[in-house]
Structures are given as structure tokens and as C-alpha cells.
Amino acid sequence: MAAQETDDHKYVYDFSEGNKDLKDLLGGKGANLAEMTNLGLPVPPGFTITTEACQAYLATGREPDGLAGQIEAHLAALEREMGKRLGDPGDPLLVSVRSGAKFSMPGMMETVLNVGLNDQSVVGLAAQAGQNDRFAWDSYRRLIQMFGKTVCEVPGEEFEHALDEVKSARGTHNDLDLDADDLRGLVDAYKKIFAKHTGREFPQQPREQLDLAIRAVFESWNAERAVLYRRQERIPADLGTAVNVVTMVFGNLGPDSGTGVAFTRDPGSGAQGIYGDYLANAQGEDVVAGIRNTVPLQELERLDKSSYDELLSIMARLEEHYRDLCDIEFTIERGKLWMLQTRVGKRTAAAAFVIAGQLVDEGLIDEDEALHRVNGAQLAQLMFPRFQLDHEFEAVATGIGASPGAASGAVVFTSARAVELAAEGKSVILVRRETNPDDLNGMIAAQGILTSRGGKTSHAAVVARGMGKTCVSGADEIDVNVPAKRFTVSGRTVTEGDVVSIDGTTGKVYLGEVPVMPSEVVQYFEGSLDAEHVDNPLVRAVHRIMTHADGKRRLTVRTNADTSADAARARRFGAEGIGLCRTEHMFLGDRRELVERLILARAEGERDEALAALLPLQRADFEEIFREMDGLPVTVRLIDPPLHEFLPPLEQLAVNVAVAQERGEDVAKEEALLAAVRRMHEENPMLGLRGVRLGLVIPGLFAMQVRAIAEAAVAVVRAGGVARPEIMVPLVGAVQELETVRAEAEKIIAEVVGDSGVEVLIGTMIEVPRAALTAGQIAEAAEFFSFGTNDLTQMGWGFSRDDVEGAFFWRYLELGIFGISPFESIDRDGVGRLVRIAAEEGRAARPGLKLGVCGEHGGDPDSVHFFHEVGLDYVSCSPFRVPVARLEAGRAAVETDGSDSR
Ligand code: ADP
Ligand code: MG
Ligand code: MG
Numbered sequence: 001m002a003a004q005e006t007d008d009h010k011y012v013y014d015f016s017e018g019n020k021d022l023k024d025l026l027g028g029k030g031a032n033l034a035e036m037t038n039l040g041l042p043v044p045p046g047f048t049i050t051t052e053a054c055q056a057y058l059a060t061g062r063e064p065d066g067l068a069g070q071i072e073a074h075l076a077a078l079e080r081e082m083g084k085r086l087g088d089p090g091d092p093l094l095v096s097v098r099s100g101a102k103f104s105m106p107g108m109m110e111t112v113l114n115v116g117l118n119d120q121s122v123v124g125l126a127a128q129a130g131q132n133d134r135f136a137w138d139s140y141r142r143l144i145q146m147f148g149k150t151v152c153e154v155p156g157e158e159f160e161h162a163l164d165e166v167k168s169a170r171g172t173h174n175d176l177d178l179d180a181d182d183l184r185g186l187v188d189a190y191k192k193i194f195a196k197h198t199g200r201e202f203p204q205q206p207r208e209q210l211d212l213a214i215r216a217v218f219e220s221w222n223a224e225r226a227v228l229y230r231r232q233e234r235i236p237a238d239l240g241t242a243v244n245v246v247t248m249v250f251g252n253l254g255p256d257s258g259t260g261v262a263f264t265r266d267p268g269s270g271a272q273g274i275y276g277d278y279l280a281n282a283q284g285e286d287v288v289a290g291i292r293n294t295v296p297l298q299e300l301e302r303l304d305k306s307s308y309d310e311l312l313s314i315m316a317r318l319e320e321h322y323r324d325l326c327d328i329e330f331t332i333e334r335g336k337l338w339m340l341q342t343r344v345g346k347r348t349a350a351a352a353f354v355i356a357g358q359l360v361d362e363g364l365i366d367e368d369e370a371l372h373r374v375n376g377a378q379l380a381q382l383m384f385p386r387f388q389l390d391h392e393f394e395a396v397a398t399g400i401g402a403s404p405g406a407a408s409g410a411v412v413f414t415s416a417r418a419v420e421l422a423a424e425g426k427s428v429i430l431v432r433r434e435t436n437p438d439d440l441n442g443m444i445a446a447q448g449i450l451t452s453r454g455g456k457t458s459h460a461a462v463v464a465r466g467m468g469k470t471c472v473s474g475a476d477e478i479d480v481n482v483p484a485k486r487f488t489v490s491g492r493t494v495t496e497g498d499v500v501s502i503d504g505t506t507g508k509v510y511l512g513e514v515p516v517m518p519s520e521v522v523q524y525f526e527g528s529l530d531a532e533h534v535d536n537p538l539v540r541a542v543h544r545i546m547t548h549a550d551g552k553r554r555l556t557v558r559t560n561a562d563t564s565a566d567a568a569r570a571r572r573f574g575a576e577g578i579g580l581c582r583t584e585h586m587f588l589g590d591r592r593e594l595v596e597r598l599i600l601a602r603a604e605g606e607r608d609e610a611l612a613a614l615l616p617l618q619r620a621d622f623e624e625i626f627r628e629m630d631g632l633p634v635t636v637r638l639i640d641p642p643l644h645e646f647l648p649p650l651e652q653l654a655v656n657v658a659v660a661q662e663r664g665e666d667v668a669k670e671e672a673l674l675a676a677v678r679r680m681h682e683e684n685p686m687l688g689l690r691g692v693r694l695g696l697v698i699p700g701l702f703a704m705q706v707r708a709i710a711e712a713a714v715a716v717v718r719a720g721g722v723a724r725p726e727i728m729v730p731l732v733g734a735v736q737e738l739e740t741v742r743a744e745a746e747k748i749i750a751e752v753v754g755d756s757g758v759e760v761l762i763g764t765m766i767e768v769p770r771a772a773l774t775a776g777q778i779a780e781a782a783e784f785f786s787f788g789t790n791d792l793t794q795m796g797w798g799f800s801r802d803d804v805e806g807a808f809f810w811r812y813l814e815l816g817i818f819g820i821s822p823f824e825s826i827d828r829d830g831v832g833r834l835v836r837i838a839a840e841e842g843r844a845a846r847p848g849l850k851l852g853v854c855g856e857h858g859g860d861p862d863s864v865h866f867f868h869e870v871g872l873d874y875v876s877c878s879p880f881r882v883p884v885a886r887l888e889a890g891r892a893a894v895e896t897d898g899s900d901s902r
Helices: 023-038 051-060 067-082 121-128 133-152 156-170 180-198 206-220 224-233 285-289 297-303 305-322 349-361 367-372 376-382 415-423 437-445 459-467 520-526 537-552 564-572 589-600 604-628 650-662 668-680 692-697 701-718 735-753 769-773 775-781 789-797 801-814 831-845 861-870 879-894
Strands: 012-014 046-049 095-101 111-115 241-247 258-265 272-280 326-333 336-344 400-403 406-412 428-432 448-451 470-473 479-481 486-489 492-495 499-503 508-511 556-560 578-581 633-637 724-729 761-766 784-788 850-854 874-877
Touching: 012 023, 012 067, 023 046, 023 051, 023 095, 023 241, 023 336, 046 067, 051 206, 051 241, 067 206, 067 241, 095 206, 111 133, 111 206, 121 133, 133 156, 133 180, 133 206, 156 180, 206 241, 224 437, 258 285, 258 297, 258 305, 258 349, 272 285, 272 297, 297 305, 305 326, 305 336, 349 367, 349 376, 349 537, 367 537, 367 879, 376 537, 376 861, 376 879, 400 459, 406 415, 406 448, 415 428, 415 437, 428 437, 428 499, 437 459, 448 459, 448 499, 459 470, 470 499, 520 537, 520 564, 537 879, 556 564, 556 850, 556 879, 564 604, 564 879, 578 850, 578 874, 589 604, 589 668, 604 633, 604 701, 650 668, 692 701, 692 735, 701 724, 701 735, 724 735, 724 784, 735 761, 735 775, 761 769, 761 775, 761 831, 761 850, 769 775, 769 789, 769 831, 775 784, 775 831, 784 789, 784 831, 789 801, 789 831, 831 850, 831 861, 861 879, 874 879
Parallel strands: 406 428, 428 448, 448 470, 556 578, 556 874, 578 633, 633 724, 724 761, 761 784, 784 850, 850 874
Antiparallel strands: 012 046, 046 241, 095 111, 095 241, 258 272, 258 326, 326 336, 400 470, 406 499, 479 486, 486 492, 499 508
């Protein structure tokens, strides 16, 4: 259909003009409706108003020039194509007005169906439908309800109450039992509700209905729940939504009509097959809202074989075309199938891996693409623990495993209560009949979500999957009573505060707290499940994709481990060395006493004694770790925190001394300790006497550690092993600091190592901004740099992690000063720039300088990509994050274009 444009700037696209790559402009829904239209699939004709029109409207508060004329032209073309006119009393064209942003925001924004109905055209519609009055009045009451609620902010409950009243007058719970007269009466009641709340009559002019609905969709972009959802999902706030105007097709015309949703594979497990829900004699929103119970899509084969077959062949076609799992919405109008929506479907983490593997097998994508289709956040989810079930725990109900994971917590029934208890640090399970967009806050706060109604495509299920939250939906044995704050199940009553456990994989619900065990994916990484032989599609897919990632990645992945047990686990997880072995814990426990002696030592002799006593203990610690990491590099960081951390707290000590004095006891030792603690007290310990400063102030401390490291390495080598120690000096800001430590260390190493063949590298952390800015100088004295991005972030921003995250980060996130905590994901522009400068200048001064990163960022997906780009040699992270870092390092290597995989 050719439309006459009335303004230079094009704001309206016919479905035949768009395609799937125009999501920015047409939104996901519009772009895909266009794509399906161009594929020749049965899509009801319509057009899309662009996101640019929405942005212009939201910026100025009015429709941009030219928009009204373009809508007019496209509407006229649509009317010509359909041979009907909007609002024609005899044979009206009806349309839906649907939101559709670039990124799917399920249920967040508005849609109005049946636009174009009024007191006259409702009669025409009935006549056209073969004197089907029931259908026409049902459609009309839906229009008033949706229009009232979404366009004019009439409270939705009022409409629902009116509907319930009519139903109970009829003695039924099912809206299908209402006849045309009931519905006609309902239309009158709805109109009164509308007038009462808006102070005007329900608009009878179809074009006015259309314009107001379009405007309401624009405005729904800034509805509170949409704003919240975007923040949670990190969707930019300025994209705006497109508006789709689509010719209505009717699933509520009788038993030979209906509506449904479907997935081309199981979005939960990834298994091949047809998954979906179907509802006969209904309009689309009924399925998602869970108003009536749907039947499995397979039932449709019995109800309407030819539509079913056509649907299957279209789904196969879509999968092949999109080369991915698709989800769809469809409606059958008297035996004729219509496609109303498709998109590359959301899926669980497990399904993402399984499907990526299947698509490679099917030849639809290659292994690089498979790697691109999964991510570290999903892998991390698959490493969540599972419930460990034995005879003691029997499920009290089984719903649908809507979003995987194992969650236990106190039952709450409202979003507000969930938020309250979560703020107190409690884990909670939000229990609802079904959730709606207003529950979003509570869903974010809860550990898991349990609903008694709704399928895999209900609001609770879709949103929970998006957030990676455990969810069981449609557990219909559970009878939820929100006002009374309780639910009953198989004769038992569970009240607010009682603990339940839900399994989002199996859909099972347990009373009490069920203990957890490692997931299959963790068992695989630990080596207790053999991917080559196990008949578990997920484990096989993870194995295959991890193998590909390992083959592609340039970054080496090391682990942060302070004990041989951690080292052993990380090695099983694929760690290729230790990037950070902290030595602090080696001064705790029963060694505290020695440390106290060291700190209190007044004479050189006392100090040397204490150090001499610590030496063999440290050596044994290192030996154990070197043996565990046989052949792999181990970076040992010399002691970092301020020494007073190893002493008792000031207040406690002061009280002890006072009490003992009162009793007339001998307190000379305690008094000395107290004096030392007072002496060492610092206003800003983070910026105080710690790291290399400590090594320079306390003679013999670093020397003892260096000796322990070297001796341990020699012992391991003498026993036939391979030890590759790397000594890392913390908190260096000036090359002179490092040179001083280095000169002493080299002497000790030369003396200890002799001809054993042990090689010990000496390097430094780059964690003080000054170190990053003088990296060229520091590199002269360092064989490696390891970026301590926790401290670098702390000192770069000038705020301490321990103090500020709870204090003001929420406000910074709200204001968009940062999109995510800079402790979680590296701040590329600021702290990242320091890393970049240090890497470049360090390498310029010393080619071949080894570069790595230790600290939380080493296991954060986005940061790993950054470290790849900057050209580091390795990242180091906690043992559980090692697989995540391996995967992301592989993705970084294959994704040269940096495209996002949301
Ligand atoms: P959402 O993004 O919340 O899914 P939609 O715009 O897809 O909202 O519409 C809500 C429901 O209305 C869906 O089930 C959809 O299939 C149905 N629907 C939308 N437009 C039409 C139409 N033209 N004819 C019939 N049903 C429609
Ligand atoms: Mg939809
Ligand atoms: Mg540090």
C-alpha cells in the first residue's frame, strides 16, 4: 500500500516497508511484524509509528509535525486494503494499538485492542460476524476496559468488580457463560465507570480513540514500572517505544477461534519440540493474564488440525530464518491462522547453552556464533547450587518450573513486605496468585517467586527468567489468601514468615528449608561428571562451548586462592595459575601470638625471634600451595593490611586492662599491647601504614616472607616438582619503594635458590593512581604488573567500598552517574583509563612485561572484555568465577565487533 507522506521526516512505516534489522526505529515488535510480512506469513496488515515520533512526543509533550498527516495517509491505505473503514457503522475496521520497544519489556507498556468500536459499529460488527451479538459486545466491553485503564487511568479493579458482579449474578466463574445481554449490560456499567472517573463520556469518535491510544502508548514509556524495569535490565531510558497499529483479528468469535503463544523449543530446558499454551474462544490478553486456564498447544492438533499444521510449518520456517529459538503470539479466527508477534525468545541459562549446541549440530550456526549466544552471567547461574533432597522432604505442591534455581525463604504476600524484610537482610519468597507489573519491586527483593496460577508465559515467569530469579508458577494446589497473609496446601496452612523452599527447575514446592548441593555443571567442572559419557544435554553443551572458548581465548585465567584447598578447586575449574595469593590469613589463628610479639618487640632480638618463629609456618603454607599448583605460576602478595588489624580492638583491650587493674592483677603485657594499638590507630587505615609502607618500616618482615617463598619453592623443586613463584609487592606508588624492596629480596633469593634452578619473579600491584601514572618508571623495577582494581577504583574515585555502597550508590545509580557499581564492573572511562595508561607505558619501558589483573573485576563478564581489549595477559578471579572468565575471554576473542547479545 502506497502512502502519501505529508512531511519530509518519515514517522510511519507500513509493515511491508520494514524489516527485522530496524529495531531501533520500529521497535522489536514492529520490526518483526514487518519481517514476517515480507516472509509472506499471514500477518494482519498494519503500520508502525517510529520510536523517533515517541522521542519527539516525550521531549515536547506534543506529536511532531507531520505525524498526524502520515497516520491519516497510512490509515486510509489500510482501509482501502481491508475494504473497511475505521468506525463504519455497517462493517467497521477495528485495530489494536500496541507498544513495542527495541528491547522486550514484557507487560510493562500498554496495548489497546478493538479500537474503532462505538455504540453504532458494535451493531455492524455483530451483523458481520453472522449476528454474533455476544462476540460484538464482548469486544466492545474489552475496548472500554482497556481504553479506560490504559488511556484514562481508570482503576482496573472497578471494571473487574463489575465483571465479577455479572458473573456471580449468573452463578458462574467463567466469562464464557455470559451471554450477549449480560455483556451489553456490562458495557453500560463500564461506560458509567468510565464517565465517573474521567468526567466525560467514552469517546465515540474512532479517530479520537486511535489518537488517544497512540498517545497513551508513548506515555507508557515513562510509567513508573517501565522505568524501574529498564533500570533493572539496564535498558537505556531514551530509546522510546514504537506504536503498532494492527488490523484486529478475532479469537473470541466462538469455539473455532482462539489465541495462543508458543516457543519453537522449550525455553526452560532447550529441548526440541513444540511448547505453548492455547485458549479457545478468547482474545490474546487472556492468555498472558491467566484469566482462564490454557491447554497445552498440542491440544490444538485435535481442535483444528489444519491450523496446527500450518503453525508448525511457520514455526520451523521462523527458526530457520532467525537461526534461533523464536517465541510467537498467534490467533485463529474461525479456522484461519494469523501471526501477531514473533521474536527471538527469552530463555533460561540452561536453554541458552543447550540450544546453542543444537543449532551448531543442525548447521544453522557455527561454533563462534554459539559462543556469542551464551554469556558468563548465564554460566554463573548454572553454577548455583541445587536442592539436596532425601526422604525428609516431600513436595507439597508442584507447579511449573518457570525459572531455575533453588530458593528458600520466609513467605511474604506483598511486594512491600518483600522489600521490607529483604532490607533487614532476610531472604523471602514472594507468594502471589499471579504477579503483575506492580509487583516488580517485590520480585527484585525476593529470593524466589511462587504463584498459584499462570504458565511458562505468565508475567511472573517471564520477568523472573529475565532477572535470573528462581520462580515456580501455576502451583494450583496452593490456595493463596493475600489479605489474610497465608496460603493453604494439602490441608496445611502457611502464614507470613514461615519458610518454604522452591525449585525453579522441577517446579516443586517444599515446606521448610531444604539443604542444597552443587549443580550438575559444577559437578562437571569438578570432574565428577564426564561430559563425553554423561547423557545430559546441558553438561554436553557446556563442555562443548567451554572447549571452544578455551581454544579461542587469548587471555589466560588464573585464580585468587589463599589456601591449597581453594587452589585445588580452582585448578579443577580450569585455573592456569594463581594470580593472587594473600598472606594475611597466615598471620591469624594461633599465630596471632607471634604477630603480637612481632609488633610489640622493643629490641631487635625480640623481633627477629618472632620472625624466625613465623618463617617455617609460612614456608609450609607456600609449599603446600606450590605443590598443588605444580608447574603453574603462583603470585604471592606480601602482607598488605595495616598491622593493627592483627591486634585486638582498642575498646575491648581498654576495658580488659581497666578491669584487670581494678582487681590488682599484673597488666604490664596488656598495657604494652594497649599502648601499641593506640600508637597504631589511624583515622584512615585504608590510606595508612599498609602494603609496601609496612615492609619498609618493619625491618625483616618482607625479608622473612621472601625467604619463606624461596625456600618453599626450592623444597618443591628438590622433591621433583615445578614451582614458579612470583613475588608481588602491594601498594607501590613510586619506583623507589619497589627498588628498595627488590634489592633486599634479590639478595635473599640468590642466597636461598643457589643452583636449584628455581626462578622467582618480582613484580608489583598497580593499585594506587600514582603507580598507574608512573608505570614507565615502575616497570624498570618490575617483571610483572598486576592491577589491583579494587583499590584502584577505591583510590581513583576516592570512596571506600566498605563504607559507601550502602550509603549513596542507590542515588548514583538512580541519577545515572554510573549504570552499575564501579566495584562490580570496571569503570572503563576513569579507572580503566589508568589501567590502559599503565599497560601501555609499562610495556613501552619493558617489552614483555607480564600484565594481569586480580580483584573482583577479573571475574566480571564486561570487565573481562575490557581487559582483553587492553591487551592484558591474564585475569585472576575467585575459584567459582574461573569458568565464567574462561567463557568471557573466549567470547571477547571471537566478538571483534563488540555487538551485544542481550
Ligand atoms: P504485549 O507486548 O504485552 O504482549 P501485545 O501488543 O502483543 O502486548 O498485545 C497484547 C495481546 O493482544 C497479545 O496477546 C496479542 O496477541 C493481542 N493482540 C494484539 N493485537 C492484536 C490484533 N490486531 N488482533 C488480535 N489480537 C491482538
Ligand atoms: Mg505480545
Ligand atoms: Mg589492594
